[in-house]
Structures are given as structure tokens and as C-alpha cells.
Amino acid sequence: KQVVLLPGDGVGKEIMQSAKVILEAISNEYGYSFTFHEHSIGGDAIDKYGVPLPQQTVEACKEADAILLGAVGGPKWDNISAHNRPEKGLLGIRKEMGLFANLRPIKGINALLSASPLKEEFIKNSDILIIRELTGGLYFGEPSERRDNGNSVVDTLFYRRDEMERIIDKAFQQAMKRSKHLTSVDKANVLESSRLWREVVEEKRQEYPEVEVEHLLVDAAAMKLITQPNAFDVIVTENLFGDILSDEASVLTGSLGMLPSASMREDHVGLYEPVHGSAPDITGKGIANPLGMILSTAMMLRHSFQMDEAATEIERAVNYVLDLGYHTPDLAKIGQKAITTKEMTDLI
Amino acid sequence: KQVVLLPGDGVGKEIMQSAKVILEAISNEYGYSFTFHEHSIGGDAIDKYGVPLPQQTVEACKEADAILLGAVGGPKWDNISAHNRPEKGLLGIRKEMGLFANLRPIKGINALLSASPLKEEFIKNSDILIIRELTGGLYFGEPSERRDNGNSVVDTLFYRRDEMERIIDKAFQQAMKRSKHLTSVDKANVLESSRLWREVVEEKRQEYPEVEVEHLLVDAAAMKLITQPNAFDVIVTENLFGDILSDEASVLTGSLGMLPSASMREDHVGLYEPVHGSAPDITGKGIANPLGMILSTAMMLRHSFQMDEAATEIERAVNYVLDLGYHTPDLAKIGQKAITTKEMTDLI
Ligand SMILES: CC(C)[C@H](C(=O)O)[C@@H](O)C(=O)O
Ligand SMILES: CC(C)[C@H](C(=O)O)[C@@H](O)C(=O)O
Numbered sequence: 001k002q003v004v005l006l007p008g009d010g011v012g013k014e015i016m017q018s019a020k021v022i023l024e025a026i027s028n029e030y031g032y033s034f035t036f037h038e039h040s041i042g043g044d045a046i047d048k049y050g051v052p053l054p055q056q057t058v059e060a061c062k063e064a065d066a067i068l069l070g071a072v073g074g075p076k077w078d079n080i081s082a083h084n085r086p087e088k089g090l091l092g093i094r095k096e097m098g099l100f101a102n103l104r105p106i107k108g109i110n111a112l113l114s115a116s117p118l119k120e121e122f123i124k125n126s127d128i129l130i131i132r133e134l135t136g137g138l139y140f141g142e143p144s145e146r147r148d149n150g151n152s153v154v155d156t157l158f159y160r161r162d163e164m165e166r167i168i169d170k171a172f173q174q175a176m177k178r179s180k181h182l183t184s185v186d187k188a189n190v191l192e193s194s195r196l197w198r199e200v201v202e203e204k205r206q207e208y209p210e211v212e213v214e215h216l217l218v219d220a221a222a223m224k225l226i227t228q229p230n231a232f233d234v235i236v237t238e239n240l241f242g243d244i245l246s247d248e249a250s251v252l253t254g255s256l257g258m259l260p261s262a263s264m265r266e267d268h269v270g271l272y273e274p275v276h277g278s279a280p281d282i283t284g285k286g287i288a289n290p291l292g293m294i295l296s297t298a299m300m301l302r303h304s305f306q307m308d309e310a311a312t313e314i315e316r317a318v319n320y321v322l323d324l325g326y327h328t329p330d331l332a333k334i335g336q337k338a339i340t341t342k343e344m345t346d347l348i
Numbered sequence: 349k350q351v352v353l354l355p356g357d358g359v360g361k362e363i364m365q366s367a368k369v370i371l372e373a374i375s376n377e378y379g380y381s382f383t384f385h386e387h388s389i390g391g392d393a394i395d396k397y398g399v400p401l402p403q404q405t406v407e408a409c410k411e412a413d414a415i416l417l418g419a420v421g422g423p424k425w426d427n428i429s430a431h432n433r434p435e436k437g438l439l440g441i442r443k444e445m446g447l448f449a450n451l452r453p454i455k456g457i458n459a460l461l462s463a464s465p466l467k468e469e470f471i472k473n474s475d476i477l478i479i480r481e482l483t484g485g486l487y488f489g490e491p492s493e494r495r496d497n498g499n500s501v502v503d504t505l506f507y508r509r510d511e512m513e514r515i516i517d518k519a520f521q522q523a524m525k526r527s528k529h530l531t532s533v534d535k536a537n538v539l540e541s542s543r544l545w546r547e548v549v550e551e552k553r554q555e556y557p558e559v560e561v562e563h564l565l566v567d568a569a570a571m572k573l574i575t576q577p578n579a580f581d582v583i584v585t586e587n588l589f590g591d592i593l594s595d596e597a598s599v600l601t602g603s604l605g606m607l608p609s610a611s612m613r614e615d616h617v618g619l620y621e622p623v624h625g626s627a628p629d630i631t632g633k634g635i636a637n638p639l640g641m642i643l644s645t646a647m648m649l650r651h652s653f654q655m656d657e658a659a660t661e662i663e664r665a666v667n668y669v670l671d672l673g674y675h676t677p678d679l680a681k682i683g684q685k686a687i688t689t690k691e692m693t694d695l696i
Contacts, residue, residue: 193503218592222595
């Protein structure tokens with residue numbers, strides 16, 4: 001399998017090293033073979049090539065079976081003009097590769113619940129999969145421009161019906177593999193795009209009669225994630241709502257550093273990255289939490305390579321090490337066994 | 349003072365009765381005189397007049413010194429077509445009256461913190477004022493329509509610079525009256541409208557050099573509200589982000605039923621309503637929490653009528669009654685003294 005590695009910025013390089021170690025262990029154990037191709041993205045690419053997404057990175061990704069990404073961005077590039085910022089690399093690769101389906105699983109891990117901002121009775125037993133549309137909506141709609149000599153401004157929330165259909169179909173498929181409950185989030189009392197979205201959900205559910213479907217307004221969803229996170233199974237929503245809600249959900253369990261994500265298209269090619277950012281404050285110290293990256297690697301094995309057994313083994317190893325009480329310093333609240341990135345990786 | 353009362357739907361009627369009782373007590377004590385004019389809005393108006401915002405309601409509101417609103421909406425009207433739903437009454441009155449500034453204070457009340465989903469160490473000492481732009485952005489931008497035979501759809505996020513200036517100015521003014529810390533929330537790494545928003549904030553801050561200003565992306569804000577709610581003072585943001593974040597914030601303290609809101613324009617006219625909805629499940633039982641409505645009434649006295657002393661007296665009475673352990677059944681978790689809407693109102 002050809003795997004493109006995009007370490008990116010900040011702790012991205014350190015945690016990408018962990019991904020490699022884990023994949024090498026897996027290939028030894030199972031006889032798989034992974035070939036790594038490392039390329040630049042984000043601030044790192046701006047420094048080296050002057051742009052956040054160099055052409056050779058795009059080309060390598062297009063040849064790959066899967067992509068692992070560390071993190072992009074950092075204060076060093078914060079004052080660069082909007083059109084050449086590190087994040088443009090991330091938005092660009094999603095669009096160039098057509099990675100329309102962002103999968104973000106959020107599961108409370110018992111050993112870590114004491115680090116959650118939520119009381120245990122609220123957060124326990126939560127197991128949510130947020131599915132966010134990733135290549136449409138306000139992120140890419142045109143026009144997006146100043147008007148009237150800069151005295152007004154417009155952005156455009158545009159969706160094609162088939163863009164809605166494919167992400168909603170993906171969500172139903174995932175719901176079928178889980179508890180068969182799907183919450184579709186929109187703002188149908190205000191937005192025409194949300195009303196079309198709701199119609200598409202209503203059409204699709206005919207194909208999946210076993211799945212229980214609930215529609216929730218985005219403001220109500222933002223509340224319910226906090227008051228009843230364990231009432232959710234799969235959540236599907238458009239790009240910007242997904243950005244906000246998945247980040248909101250990511251802090252509920254108290255272990256942001258552990259959360260993985262996958263960005264997929266219709267075939268099995270995907271880009272996998274931890275949910276946390278580049279963490280400039282701890283970069284270079286060797287203490288970054290590699291678990292988000294390692295669990296993203298497990299998602300790659302499962303979703304891109306159908307190596308379910310290997311994926312499950314990684315996930316069990318992570319839980320086992322956490323159950324023993326080991327953790328990186330970002331989870332210091334939960335006990336005394338704080339270890340480094342490398343120690344954590346070796347234990348897994 | 350001419351006060352228009354819009355009880356609306358569900359528990360709206362019951363809690364509006366509480367507002368009247370409180371205002372009568374205030375007028376007896378301070379020698380003020382309030383004249384009440386009751387009108388229809390929302391589902392109630394649909395039932396009576398076939399539209400969610402009858403012309404006579406608009407006209408009465410335009411003559412008023414202030415407006416009190418109970419709640420709109422309910423399952424009874426859920427299947428009505430989008431253009432004639434109860435919520436359209438609310439959106440319509442905001443737009444007709446030019447109520448561009450939505451003020452939503454969220455303050456943890458010690459007596460109630462045990463009802464919060466958050467651990468006490470996270471939520472304690474939180475005191476946030478969210479200021480949401482209420483008459484622009486995706487809510488009202490044109491075009492908002494199907495295209496291409498219904499195969500695509502567009503909504504428009506439109507703002508004029510002067511619409512940004514007036515809400516951001518309002519936010520700086522409020523910050524000056526509080527802890528002089530302003531968090532401006534946008535999505536400047538993606539949206540052109542957010543980049544203009546950020547520029548306007550940077551310009552305005554020159555006029556308020558004492559106010560400390562922070563820019564936060566909306567996804568990061570959705571996280572920080574949960575992990576560090578007490579790090580905020582005033583938050584200002586555009587309409588849709590404000591809708592999501594203010595609802596998210598409203599559940600943090602565990603006492604949604606107590607939260608008031610004000611929707612203001614440049615003069616002193618404003619519309620005041622509790623944050624909670626019409627609560628169809630408890631309608632008619634006489635157990636709705638009237639505190640959100642009563643505290644909205646206090647906001648009216650302060651912001652529309654400059655009756656600060658009376659406003660403060662109401663707020664102190666509310667805190668006092670809660671400290672004694674009394675509460676409506678929605679806060680049952682916090683102890684045994686559950687009382688009715690009327691009992692609570694009479695105690696205050
Ligand atoms: C960096 C930014 C453009 C990006 C987004 O908004 O999609 C990020 O927040 C994410 O969620 O991956
Ligand atoms: C009812 C709805 C249209 C409204 C809004 O989105 O503004 C409500 O959620 C609110 O926040 O007052």
C-alpha cells in the first residue's frame with residue numbers, strides 16, 4: 001500500500017513518527033507492506049515552496065492509496081494574507097481529492113472520563129460518529145467577495161442535490177453498521193439549503209427502513225451534545241455546521257488529543273488526521289499525545305485497506321495502555337503516569 | 349410606558365402572566381405606570397389570523413416603548429410550509445423593528461450549579477454576555493432559492509459594513525460596562541464576510557483602547573465555551589454563529605429556564621424574551637419556570653426604561669428566592685422545594 005505522509009506543522013512531525021512505528025509493527029505482524037512517501041503541506045510548504053499546497057504534494061496524494069496528515073498551522077504564519085495561509089493546504093487537498101465525507105468518532109474512554117469537563121453521569125456511555133460534508137457549502141461557494149467599494153460582503157452557501165445525496169447515503173451506511181440511529185442536523189426553519197437537505201434525508205430513509213431518523217436544528221444540536229451526548233449515534237450535517245459541532249463534541253470526553261478523523265471519497269482512498277491542532281506550545285518537546293494520530297492510522301487500516309483485524313488490535317492496545325494508567329502530559333489530570341510521545345508509542 | 353405583550357405559544361401565556369404580576373408590583377413600589385397591549389404572534393396568530401405575524405401586531409410593536417415576548421412554536425404547527433411557520437413571526441418582528449442586537453447574558457447561579465452538566469470547577473464564576481447580530485447574514489440574505497430544476501440550492505450570507513459596525517460598537521459599549529474583555533468570533537480562515545468582520549473589529553478597537561480584544565474562530569469558540577467558560581466576558585458574533593453559540597452556552601449553567609434575552613435597536617426600544625422555548629410538554633400545567641421571563645422583564649426595565657434600581661431589585665429577589673431553595677420542577681435535581689409558576693412569581 002502506498003501511503004503519503006503529510007506531517008505538516010508543529011507537533012505534526014513528532015506524531016507522524018509514531019504512526020510510522022505503529023505501521024511498521026503491524027506490517028511485521030501481519031505481513032503487510034506499506035511504502036511511505038513524505039510530502040509538504042501547510043506552513044512547512046509555505047516555508048519551503050512559498051505555497052501551502054505544492055503541486056508535487058497534490059500529485060503524490062492522487063497516486064496514493066491513503067494519506068496520513070499530522071497538523072497544519074501555527075502562529076508563525078498567522079499574519080500571512082488569507083489566500084496563502086497554512087489552512088488553505090488542508091482545504092485544497094480536500095477539494096482536489098474530492099474527500100467529501102469527514103468521519104469523526106467521539107467515544108468516552110472510561111480511564112479518561114475524569115478529565116472531561118462534563119459530569120460523569122452526563123458523558124458516560126457516549127459513542128458518537130459525526131459525519132460532516134467536507135467539500136461544499138459556505139467553504140467553497142461562489143461568489144465570496146467584497147462589493148460596493150468594500151462596503152458590503154457576500155459568501156455563498158451552495159450545494160448540489162447529489163452532493164447532499166452522497167454524504168447522507170454514507171451516513172445511513174454507517175448508521176447500519178452501528179446502532180441504526182441517525183440524527184440529521186440542519187437549520188430548516190431558516191435556510192433553503194437545509195430544507196432541501198431535509199428532503200434528501202426523507203428520500204434516502206426509504207432505502208434504509210431499519211434506521212431511525214431524527215431531524216434536529218443546529219442550535220438544538222449544540223445544546224443536546226452537552227445535555228445528552230449519549231442520546232446520539234450517527235450525526236450527519238453540512239460542512240460549516242459539522243465544523244462547529246464536531247469541534248464542540250471533541251472536548252466533551254476530556255481527551256481531545258486522542259480523537260482521530262477520516263476524510264473519504266466514494267472509493268476507499270482517504271485522508272486520516274488527528275482532530276487536535278499543531279500545538280505550537282509543546283512542539284519539539286517530545287510530549288505530544290500520539291494517540292489521535294495512532295487511532296487515525298487505525299481508521300486508515302479499516303476504511304481504506306479493509307485491514308479490520310489490525311485496526312482493532314491497535315485500538316485495543318491503546319485502550320489497554322490507558323487502562324494501565326499511562327498517558328501523555330495533556331491528560332495530567334487523570335493520574336501520575338505521564339510519559340513521552342515515544343514511550344507511549346513504544347508501549348502501544 | 350407602553351408595553352406590548354406577545355405571549356405567543358405553549359407556556360408563553362403562563363409566564364407572561366408572571367411578567368405582568370412583577371411589573372404591577374414594581375409600579376406600585378416605584379410609582380411607575382405601565383400600559384399593556386396584548387397581541388398575537390407565532391402559532392397563536394396562525395390559528396387566529398392565518399399568519400404568524402399579523403399587521404396589527406407589527407403596528408402595535410412599532411408604537412410601543414418595549415415588547416415582552418413569551419415563546420413561539422410547537423408541534424401543532426410543525427408541518428406547516430416553511431413560509432408560514434410560527435418562527436417566521438419572530439424573524440419578522442426582529443426585521444420589521446430593526447432589532448439588530450441580541451443580548452444574552454449567561455451567569456452561573458451558585459444555588460443552581462449542581463444542575464449543570466459541567467463539573468463545578470469548570471463552570472463556576474462564569475459570567476458571559478453574548479451579543480449576536482440579529483437582522484443580517486444567512487438569515488435574510490438573497491438569493492435563497494432552488495436552482496437548476498431543484499438540483500441545487502443557494503443561501504446567501506450578506507452583510508453591509510455598517511451592519512457590522514453598529515453591532516460591534518454595541519459590543520464594545522457593553523464590554524466597557526463590564527470587565528473590558530471582548531471576544532469576537534468569526535471564521536476568518538474561510539469566509540470573506542468574517543475577514544471584513546475582523547477588520548471592522550480592528551478599526552473599532554481604536555475607539556475603545558481600554559478594551560482587551562481577542563479573535564476566536566467559531567469552531568474554537570464552541571470548544572472553549574465548554575472547557576473554559578469563565579475565560580469569557582463579552583462575546584460578539586454574526587447572526588448564525590450567535591444562534592449556535594448562544595444556545596450552546598445556554599445549557600452550561602444547568603438553568604436554561606432562567607435565562608433572559610434582549611433584542612435591541614439603536615434607540616431604547618427592545619424586545620425581551622426568555623431563551624427557553626414554548627415547552628409544549630408542560631403547557632397548561634402551571635409549572636413552567638417563570639424566571640427567564642421575569643429576568644427578561646428586568647432587562648427591559650434596565651435597557652429600555654433606565655429603571656436600573658427596579659431591575660436590580662427584581663434580580664436580587666430572584667437570587668434570594670433561589671438561595672432559599674425554591675425552584676420550579678425543571679430544576680428538580682437541585683433539591684426538594686419544587687413549586688408552581690404562580691408560587692414562584694408570588695415569592696419574587
Ligand atoms: C483549518 C480549517 C479551515 C478547518 C475547517 O474549518 O474545516 C478545520 O477547522 C477543520 O475542521 O479541519
Ligand atoms: C426560531 C429561530 C428562527 C430562532 C433563530 O434561529 O434565530 C431561534 O433559534 C432563536 O435563536 O431565537
